[in-house]
Amino acid sequence: xxxxxxxxxxxxxxxxxxxxxxxxxxxxxxxxxxxxxxxxxxxxxxxxxxxxxxxxxxxxxxxxxxxxxxxxxxxxxxxxxxxxxxxxxxxxxxxxxxxxxxxxxxxxxxxxxxxxxxxxxxxxxxxxxxxxxxxxxxxxxxxxxxxxxxxxxxxxxxxxxxxxxxxxxxxxxxxxx
Numbered sequence: 001x002x003x004x005x006x007x008x009x010x011x012x013x014x015x016x017x018x019x020x021x022x023x024x025x026x027x028x029x030x031x032x033x034x035x036x037x038x039x040x041x042x043x044x045x046x047x048x049x050x051x052x053x054x055x056x057x058x059x060x061x062x063x064x065x066x067x068x069x070x071x072x073x074x075x076x077x078x079x080x081x082x083x084x085x086x087x088x089x090x091x092x093x094x095x096x097x098x099x100x101x102x103x104x105x106x107x108x109x110x111x112x113x114x115x116x117x118x119x120x121x122x123x124x125x126x127x128x129x130x131x132x133x134x135x136x137x138x139x140x141x142x143x144x145x146x147x148x149x150x151x152x153x154x155x156x157x158x159x160x161x162x163x164x165x166x167x168x169x170x171x172x173x174x175x176x177x
Contacts, residue, residue, distance in 0.1 A: 017056040018171040042160035093163040
């Protein structure tokens with residue numbers, strides 16, 4: 001998986017969507033990105049405070065097309081209630097990472113200390129392995145991964161990015177605005 005960087009003047013954009021919670025919505029939206037040749041770096045979908053809607057967070061890399069064009073195309077899809085690009089300045093973002101490290105018990109104390117430094121949690125312990133859970137922005141997780149690498153990473157599983165805007169800005173159906 002490629003690393004996702006958020007740069008104020010870069011080509012990576014975080015797009016937040018409020019969509020109808022119906023079968024096939026993810027397929028339709030991902031299909032639009034695929035047909036247009038947009039590279040999705042991260043995609044997450046989850047429930048919202050209202051069961052009839054889901055929130056999607058899509059991180060997309062754009063090399064030549066303006067993000068406004070992507071937003072307009074996504075907005076035209078029937079299951080999309082609202083879509084907005086989140087600005088880097090107003091963005092609160094997190095990812096989740098699980099890391100399995102194959103290591104003898106003698107290294108467990110050192111790994112616990114390292115996990116604590118990154119506000120991570122050890123969620124599984126066996127005589128020859130540990131599983132570390134961490135959440136935070138991509139930079140924090142990348143740094144933790146690099147620090148864990150010398151111990152012998154066996155598996156990594158990272159979620160996509162989730163994001164909200166700071167303050168009272170919300171994605172909401174027109175009937176609730």
